[in-house]
Amino acid sequence: MSLTRRGFLASAGSGLLVAAAPAFAKKANAAEIYTLPSLDYSHSALEPVIGAETMELHHGKHAAGYARNLNKLIPGTSLEGQSLEDIIKTAAADRGTYQTVLNNAGQHWNHTEFWKMLVPGGTGVPGSLQKKIESDFGSFEEFREQLVNVSSKQFGSGWGWLAIDNSGKLVVLSTPNGENPLVHDMVPLLGIDVWEHAYYVDYRNRRKEYVAAVVDSIVNWEYVNARLANA
Ligand SMILES: [Fe+2]
Numbered sequence: 001m002s003l004t005r006r007g008f009l010a011s012a013g014s015g016l017l018v019a020a021a022p023a024f025a026k027k028a029n030a031a032e033i034y035t036l037p038s039l040d041y042s043h044s045a046l047e048p049v050i051g052a053e054t055m056e057l058h059h060g061k062h063a064a065g066y067a068r069n070l071n072k073l074i075p076g077t078s079l080e081g082q083s084l085e086d087i088i089k090t091a092a093a094d095r096g097t098y099q100t101v102l103n104n105a106g107q108h109w110n111h112t113e114f115w116k117m118l119v120p121g122g123t124g125v126p127g128s129l130q131k132k133i134e135s136d137f138g139s140f141e142e143f144r145e146q147l148v149n150v151s152s153k154q155f156g157s158g159w160g161w162l163a164i165d166n167s168g169k170l171v172v173l174s175t176p177n178g179e180n181p182l183v184h185d186m187v188p189l190l191g192i193d194v195w196e197h198a199y200y201v202d203y204r205n206r207r208k209e210y211v212a213a214v215v216d217s218i219v220n221w222e223y224v225n226a227r228l229a230n231a
Helices: 003-011 015-020 022-030 052-073 084-093 095-117 127-137 140-153 207-217 221-230
Strands: 158-164 170-176 187-193
Touching: 052 095, 084 095, 095 187, 095 221, 127 140, 127 170, 127 221, 140 158, 140 170, 140 187, 140 207, 187 207, 187 221
Parallel strands: none
Antiparallel strands: 158 170, 158 187
C-alpha cells in the first residue's frame, strides 16, 4: 500500500485503519483539536446585510480552512497545549518562525468570535457599553464613524476592531491579515472582517457600505458588552 493510499484511508476516519497505522493516528486525532464552530443562526439569517452564499463560503470554506491548517501546524510543536490566545501572542513575538501559525491561529480566533459578534437583526446597545463608548469617544456617533472609516480603510485584507487597551480605554483600530488586537496587548471586543471573502459576493468593491451595514444592523452588542465586562 502506498503512503498516499494509507494516508487517504487513515484520514477517511476508519478506527481500524488508524489503529493499524499509528503514524497516521496522531494526525487523525490532532485534526479534532481545532474545529469549525457551528453557527447559532442559518446561513441566510443575516440577509440582506450578508447573503447566504457569502456565509456558505465564508463559514463553510474559508473559516473551516483556518481550523484545518491549524491542526496541521500546532501538534508536535512547543505551542501544543497553549491556549489559542497565547499561541497568537507567541507567534506574533517570533514571526520569523511562526508567521504561518500567526496567520491561521489569528484567523481561527477572529472567525470563531466573529460569528458570535453578529446576530440576525442586531441587538440594542446595553447601557453600560453605551456609557463607556460615550466616555471614551465623546458620542456613539463618533465611535461609529471611526469604526466604519478605520475598518473600511484597512489596506488589503484584515479586520477592523473595537478593543480595550491596557489602560482600560476603548480604541478603534485595524489589523492586517489574520492579526487582531491581542497582538498589541489589547482585548478585542468587536471585529469586522474586511477580507474580500466577507463581502465581495454581496457588495463587490463597496467595502464601506458593507462595514456600515454590519455595524448598523447585525452587531450583537450584548455579546460585545459581555466581552467588555470580562476584559
Ligand atoms: Fe473571513
